């Protein structure tokens with residue numbers, strides 16, 4: 001797929017088929033992620049994969065409960081969580097968590113770049129993805145890291161669900177960019 005076409009047609013996907021994703025395909029996406037640039041080429045990322053709808057469904061419920069319990073008063077997200085049908089991981093079959101391996105100042109940026117690579121590579125393979133920032137506080141809770149087998153030294157930065165697209169939403173609009181031609 002041509003790059004500009006990929007950039008224009010990628011969408012956040014929130015509706016997936018039941019089809020499970022092969023681990024080899026996930027490895028390919030991770031390889032694409034590791035092609036991202038990183039500060040001082042430190043490559044401070046590690047990838048934690050939860051693959052399988054049944055497991056992810058259970059985690060989705062758990063993450064929802066945790067998030068409701070820890071939602072700040074008056075949060076605009078309260079409406080989403082009041083909806084019984086709302087699933088944090090949108091019934092996707094796989095979750096790839098890009099985690100920072102160190103506390104270097106720019107590790108988060110590096111992991112985010114890896115995340116964008118992963119989402120574009122998935123799109124080129126005909127897969128859908130969605131970055132699930134909502135799950136990040138839950139994923140960083142000590143008990144959850146233990147439950148998922150995430151080593152304590154890793155810090156989940158970019159949780160991205162992956163799967164075959166069931167329903168594609170129309171493109172979200174983009175604002176005119178604010179451009180300042182500096183002196």
Ligand SMILES: Cc1cc2nc3c(=O)[nH]c(=O)nc-3n(C[C@H](O)[C@H](O)[C@H](O)COP(=O)(O)O)c2cc1C
Nearest residue numbers: 010011012013014088130131132133134135171172
């Ligand atoms: C850092 C980040 C966090 C996000 N968190 C969530 C999330 O928790 N749940 C969700 O459904 N979408 C989430 N998204 C997806 C955005 O809502 C989506 O990218 C945005 O609306 C633009 O739509 P598009 O990706 O289809 O262009 C997140 C995206 C980013 C980059």
